[in-house]
Amino acid sequence: MAQKKKKLPFTWIFLRMRPVFRWLIRLRGSPQAIAGGFSLGLFIAFTPTIGIQIFLAFFLATALNVNRPAAVLAVWLTNPVTIPAIFSLNYLLGSLIWEGPSVPVASRRLFELASQLTTFDLWAITDQLSAVAELGMDIIVPLILGSIIAGALSATLSYVVLFRLLTFLFARRAKRKIKDGMH
Numbered sequence: 001m002a003q004k005k006k007k008l009p010f011t012w013i014f015l016r017m018r019p020v021f022r023w024l025i026r027l028r029g030s031p032q033a034i035a036g037g038f039s040l041g042l043f044i045a046f047t048p049t050i051g052i053q054i055f056l057a058f059f060l061a062t063a064l065n066v067n068r069p070a071a072v073l074a075v076w077l078t079n080p081v082t083i084p085a086i087f088s089l090n091y092l093l094g095s096l097i098w099e100g101p102s103v104p105v106a107s108r109r110l111f112e113l114a115s116q117l118t119t120f121d122l123w124a125i126t127d128q129l130s131a132v133a134e135l136g137m138d139i140i141v142p143l144i145l146g147s148i149i150a151g152a153l154s155a156t157l158s159y160v161v162l163f164r165l166l167t168f169l170f171a172r173r174a175k176r177k178i179k180d181g182m183h
Helices: 008-024 031-045 053-063 068-075 083-095 103-117 125-132 135-182
Strands: none
Touching: 008 135, 031 068, 031 083, 031 135, 053 068, 083 103, 083 135, 103 125, 103 135
């Protein structure tokens, strides 16, 4: 009986992400612009700017001359399902610098916020911002500090990885076009 070959975790992740990579390389722009847009959107996704994240990503991507669709795509990382986990981690990081309520108390409040956000209309921006403001400064300050740290780290890491990956994929696509042109 032949043994089944085990896939490496990286290979498995790459194969699962293949549709995203295909979408990314079809975007107009250089690897720098696409990676920059995605990293900008990822940074914004980690911030508690619920309700204005997409607008913020679009505006800043335009101002910084990076890829707007990539920035907007990355912002979708935060949604009512992921907010409690992401913002709890951000709060934990920020509470190492600025004292606030315990992490379990803050996490419970963040879960309540996420539940409340699911009841709002997508365009109820003022309601969404008000819900975040209702967390109180004792939670918002450590949350913002942690968001900046987590956002900066994830944006930097994603830029480096995505830039290298896109450079490789763009070069591979260019080689295929040349090869196909010769036949």
